Amino acid sequence: MNHEETLLAASSMYYLQDMKMESIASRLHMSRSSVSRLLKQARETGLVEITLRPTPTRAPGTSQAIHNRFGVEVYVVPTADSATVPERLEQVAVTTARMVSSWFDSDMVLGVAWGTTLAAIARHLNKKTTRGSTIVQLNGAANNHTSGVDYVADLVSLFGDAFDARVQLFPVPAFFDYAETRRAMWRERSIARVLELQRRADIVLFSIGAVAGEVPSHVYSAGYLEREDIQLLEAEGVVGDVCTVFLRADGTYEDLSLNERATGPTPAELTRVPRRVCAVAGDSKVVPLLAALRAGLITHLVLDEQTATRLVELEMDQAVARVYPGGVPTSAA
Numbered sequence: 001m002n003h004e005e006t007l008l009a010a011s012s013m014y015y016l017q018d019m020k021m022e023s024i025a026s027r028l029h030m031s032r033s034s035v036s037r038l039l040k041q042a043r044e045t046g047l048v049e050i051t052l053r054p055t056p057t058r059a060p061g062t063s064q065a066i067h068n069r070f071g072v073e074v075y076v077v078p079t080a081d082s083a084t085v086p087e088r089l090e091q092v093a094v095t096t097a098r099m100v101s102s103w104f105d106s107d108m109v110l111g112v113a114w115g116t117t118l119a120a121i122a123r124h125l126n127k128k129t130t131r132g133s134t135i136v137q138l139n140g141a142a143n144n145h146t147s148g149v150d151y152v153a154d155l156v157s158l159f160g161d162a163f164d165a166r167v168q169l170f171p172v173p174a175f176f177d178y179a180e181t182r183r184a185m186w187r188e189r190s191i192a193r194v195l196e197l198q199r200r201a202d203i204v205l206f207s208i209g210a211v212a213g214e215v216p217s218h219v220y221s222a223g224y225l226e227r228e229d230i231q232l233l234e235a236e237g238v239v240g241d242v243c244t245v246f247l248r249a250d251g252t253y254e255d256l257s258l259n260e261r262a263t264g265p266t267p268a269e270l271t272r273v274p275r276r277v278c279a280v281a282g283d284s285k286v287v288p289l290l291a292a293l294r295a296g297l298i299t300h301l302v303l304d305e306q307t308a309t310r311l312v313e314l315e316m317d318q319a320v321a322r323v324y325p326g327g328v329p330t331s332a333a
Helices: 003-016 021-028 032-044 062-070 085-103 116-123 149-163 179-185 189-199 227-235 283-294 305-323
Strands: 073-077 109-112 134-137 166-168 203-206 238-242 245-248 275-280 300-304
Touching: 003 021, 003 032, 021 032, 062 073, 062 283, 062 305, 073 085, 073 305, 085 116, 085 203, 085 275, 085 300, 109 149, 116 149, 116 203, 116 275, 134 149, 134 189, 149 166, 238 283, 245 283, 275 283, 283 305, 300 305
Parallel strands: 073 300, 109 134, 109 203, 134 166, 203 275, 275 300
Antiparallel strands: 238 245
């Protein structure tokens, strides 16, 4: 057999016939490590595609509770209690990469944000050949320290390479200095063309920005905001962002002054996209994630088990606080 035939045979025996690697190695007269390399190549080239569905976790009812409350499809990634936030992020990234690969196909448009989580997802994409598809950057990346082009171009190109898709960058700052400059740029035909492509997206992929945490969000850690910007966000009650558009805890955003200068799609614009995939890991993301859910930004949520548990706990605590603003009466406890 030639290499392609061997690759197909090994994949069929492992994934379809449920044979052990040792048996496959004996059948194909090769080592177990050679079989392992063949199976990895099969996944990376798209010969084998793995589809994930919601699975039970060690936190009973967590995914169902989130689904019931917000109407989103929830994928809770099992992680060890001792796992660090970077380890939890990697597991969420692996799962999200495989899910997006199963959903994205020919003649589709995928809108991609940028940041720490998206960079992790991009590293775990397997090859899947599509035709006539496009990857479009959702929010600008330049600031007064860097153009952001190399960072975002590398990230978005990983998606383009994985799917053999055309890549459309969005060559604008993350935040304009002046709101009137943004309004003027949005009238330029070259920018309007990218905005129209974003509006045609079949899927958008993003994470949640949080000001602090063990893995800080890129927009807060890479010089995109000045000190006075951070102070203004705190004064206005901002808890995080989606695609560099800021949210309060209740999901409102319309009257936040910095959003007039932001280049990401607004929640109103995002909610026009049929499939809106959000990947999250880390305790610091729980409060802004709850804000994004309240804003109706998410249709498909991928998160680690600890984050999911804390999200449910926070929502329950706040629900109780709304019913009993002065504290739970002894008779109701």
